[in-house]
Amino acid sequence: MTTSRAEWRRSRAGRVVAVLAGLGVLGMVMGAWVAALNVRGEAPLRPEATRAPATAAQVAQGAYLARVGNCIGCHTAPGGPALAGGRAVTTPFGTVYSPNLTPDPVTGLGAWTSDEFWRALHHGRSRDGRLLYPAFPYPQFTQVTREDADALLAYLRSVPPVVQPQRPHALRFPYGTQAALAVWRALYFRPADALPRPVPGQDATWQRGRYLVEGLGHCAACHSPRDRLGGVRDEQAWLGGPMPAGDWVAPSLADPQQAGVQRWPLETTARLLRDGTVPGASVSGPMAEVVFASTQHLTPDDALAMARYLATLPERPVARAMAVQAPAAQRELGQRLYTRHCTDCHGDQGEGRPGRFPALAGNRAVTLADPHNVLQMIRHGGFAPSTAGHPRPHGMPPFGHVLDAEAQAAVATYIRQAWGAPAPAISALEVLRLP
Template sequence: MSRRILTRIALVFLVCVVLLLALVGRQLMAPALPPVAEGEQPTPSAGQVARGAYLARAGNCMACHTARGGEPYAGGHVVNTPFGNLVAGNLTPDRATGLGAWSAEAFRRALHEGLSRDGRLLYPAFPYAHTTRLTDEDADALFAYLRSLPPVQRAVEPHTLRFPYGTQAALAVWRLLNFEPGRQVVDASRDAEWNRGAYLVEGVAHCAACHSGRDALGGTASMWAGGLMPDGRWYAPSLLDPAEAGLQEWPAERVVALLRDGSVEGATVMGPMAEAVFHGTSHLAEEDLRAMAAYLQALPVKPAARPGFRPADVDQMALGGRLYEQHCADCHGAQGQGAPDAYLPLAGNRAVGMTSPVNTLQAILSGGFPPSTAAHPQPYGMPPFRPLLSDAEIAAVATYVRQSWGNRASPVSSLDVQRVR
């Protein structure tokens, strides 16, 4: 290769580096906004506060911004990610550790641009890639509600992210690749109900934050196609695949009932989705649930790629069958048929048949309850078998369930269980 060509390549590379540094630098130049003096915050109307409370419910904000056993919205909840741990901030109006010195303008900027009051870039675990779609009116209502909460002083805990993920420069690069500020755009080809559903699902409720695949840097790689939660403990199933969590083939009333009640015949939510229903969607108005259903049912159908069926080892199936009969059959039935309004059927169960065994393993290991809602105030729960069964035994019973009564999912290994445990 000639010296002239090498020189040109070097110049192009240098120009690219300079442009990248300029773009990164621009991301890092956001100004700080001045603090609001105590007593200078405008008094919101009762209607604005109520509207903000409703939106906070829809977004399930409390789940991330409340530490276990802590005061609501006072922060401290740790979000485990592949890059390290993030600690959710205090959203109460405490001046020293919360939002007490923030203006409505600063709060809008955080939601719409992912910037803190002091100009720092916020981590995308705070879902500004979704809340950027909110109207100014809704952002102000959310702020009004948070300011109505009792102030709680809680020491700010540092994030513990591995280098370089904890740097502002790394955040700036991530934003260049993954974030574009903007408001929700009305699709004129769709009706008002669908557009309302899009605003709720894509923006306020930020459902895609869980139900999308992620690339190596945590950016969205496959919208709505499902993926592991950041801590790897649950799998958020695909909303494009009717064999996972796609709702395209369901009647609208059934979708509404699942979002409102957390359980319908043959389907029950658990884990993080149970929290989303309990704290969020079970409190939404019927018309908003119908709008969300209309949007979700209109998503395109894209079946996930699945490996060919591989029968389990005979000895593993035999062990799994004995364990199932001993621990599971009384509730779920000898043929996996379940019991109406009590125990889920396992035969033909979408969660059991997914390529990822994570949710099945999590249910066996940790147990759990569907959400308590008006329609199901005292739901039947699943006891944990973590202390009772070994990794090999849990792998065996999971494999038995995934390959019995017509289910045709891949076998589970002890290593699979160990990863989830």
């Protein structure tokens, strides 16, 4: 009796050991696989002496590309010196602080070779080999050509050096670990081919637009939804999603009822990118920052090329839920508030005033099913970006301190339902839930 029990224990222990050993081997194989995926496509780094010094044309080209990629927007702290880093970039997993890109040899890029810079942009790896967080949009920047990367570095080397050490990131465990990042990269990141492969059957303008939108412009960083691990799945591309801070949503570029421009004349899209406003649409919130810092500087040709590519994104409209009409009491309250606070600028019928105040009737930013953006506008107000084509935008005053949650919900619901196809009503609870 005792012997057989001891044997049974031994054999059970043997099985446990075998399973653990098996898991250990599996873990090592997976680990090796994740590690291999993290360095795929990387060439050995060469010493800098093998490269020619920068030309003035290269520096100018780099300055332009830095605008297109909005390096300054993310790498400049509010009120701080340009490109010296320290700006907080919010992610669902904590805060990442942008590094110093000025040519200071200790705290900036001064000692970086162009191979090292290329590896950061193309492979998402820092000079010391550390894996970088995708809050730095290298999943898009990996598309950038070596020539453009070298021009960017030539420009960054030409700006005044600033001594500003790195602020440590504040990410929750385990997201701050290199192991977590390695797994994330194995799941979601693939470096692009070193030379971009043209898509057959499309002309040069379209290819240029694709290169800018998918690469340096990193439009997908906001306009593609992220899953729970913060990754973008190919089949979800361009469907829109919430901004990490939870305040605004980036609408879908695949849905003409949201931000899709498939049915717009190309000139209109190009003008929206360069001016920030066109009849019937006006950028606000995070998109106003993108236009201000980045797309207003696009050459007319590049803006048109982007428009051309955006117009060919496959349409994937979301089926609209039947909008529930607001109860009579909310409708009356909304109408009263609208007449009192909004008609002066936006007009009795929400028709707006061309070039000054956007129309609210037929404005897709107003009828977007998700209520975040419309409520942000009402609560905080805002300015369209000041651009060459629209240098002195009028402002919209904030109403957060004038109207309580119930009143904000009522006026928002009113402008969504008063003119034409109604959008879902908004409740006071939704207003209170807003960050």
